[in-house]
Amino acid sequence: MNVKVQVRYFALLRETTGSEGEKYSFPQGTTILELRTQLGSHRPEVMEILSEARFAVNEDFVDDSYVLADGDFVAVIPPVSGG
């Protein structure tokens, strides 16, 4: 069985992909590290941004070992510059 996740892009990543986000389906057990790699191979133009980005799931930062759950809302967070 696969897990379905919603991936959301912001700022530079949104503009470079020309997309607010995408829905993906991954095998159960897929981690953020694997997601990071998959997104990069799917969109080579954002590989560098992805390498610097953190990921948030359901509004909290997660690390690369986080295992995706069905229905997760995954935000890709390039280095922030607020304040």
Next chain:
Amino acid sequence: MNVKVQVRYFALLRETTGSEGEKYSFPQGTTILELRTQLGSHRPEVMEILSEARFAVNEDFVDDSYVLADGDFVAVIPPVSGG
């Protein structure tokens, strides 16, 4: 020849002396240290305040070695508490 100075009191010192200040005449060569001692012997009730006070002449702090000049305006500055 003597030097005439105006001594000015503020805050606790003004209230304790019941005076805004006094005019004094001292022998030439009198220092702030000597003034401090004289004021204290003249008004024993303010000895302790005087021992903690700094002195300003013509709106600048001076140290105990300052020699009074005729016409000096001498302010006695108890520890400040502004801000």
Next chain:
Amino acid sequence: MGNYFDLTWDRIDSRVTADHVRHEAAGAVVVFEGVVRNHHKGRSVDRLTYEAYEPMAKKKLEEVGAEAIGQWPELTVAIVHRLGDLAIGEAATVVAVSSPHRGNAFDAARYIMDRIKIVVPIWKKEWFSDGTHEWVRPAPQSSP
């Protein structure tokens, strides 16, 4: 009155932000305003655009406030961050803190700003006077 955290698309009134933290036991109020300036790294800037992952940004502002109160329990904190297009001189962030004593108020305001720049998902695009624009890549020493 009390702790307050908000994102807004309207101009921030720093007086209103500060009023949230005023109370009778607070002897010190420190207000920080991060303002759009007309230059960055030697380049002339015309305006800025701020974009946020809004629900997470709101939540992280609240968390940063809670962290500060954890460190300085007598603190009251208000943080407002602006989104959208900002002209030179407009405030992007206003942080107001109150405390019985000033040392903690200064420490807390600075701590909050440092943390905002790390954990709050908000991004800034600079529109330069030469017609180009760029999403800011933060460097520790480059920020207001």
Next chain:
Amino acid sequence: MGNYFDLTWDRIDSRVTADHVRHEAAGAVVVFEGVVRNHHKGRSVDRLTYEAYEPMAKKKLEEVGAEAIGQWPELTVAIVHRLGDLAIGEAATVVAVSSPHRGNAFDAARYIMDRIKIVVPIWKKEWFSDGTHEWVRPAPQSSP
């Protein structure tokens, strides 16, 4: 606009004080307000009276500002100190500084407050709720 130093017998409007330091190259504005609080060393306070050696106090505020600008040349500084009778919640001092970057603005505002409490001839009398009153003898850790 620019550096500004004043003593006043009227309520201080911190917005007006802050407006003195705003300019297009200033990315950071820090405003400190020292506010009359309802307690001091565990005693309940009703109001305060501030007295100054006025010409010297004005001059020393200017000197403190000049010292800060000497250390942080990009700084703009405004300092206003209140005199007379103040109620709880009213500002006794407002210090506003602007700088291109926030670190210097925080450092400078704190420096200025520390210096004011040493070199500016202003004295504070506390009127306690028990009917007594006392000129404050400063202790480094006791001030807002």
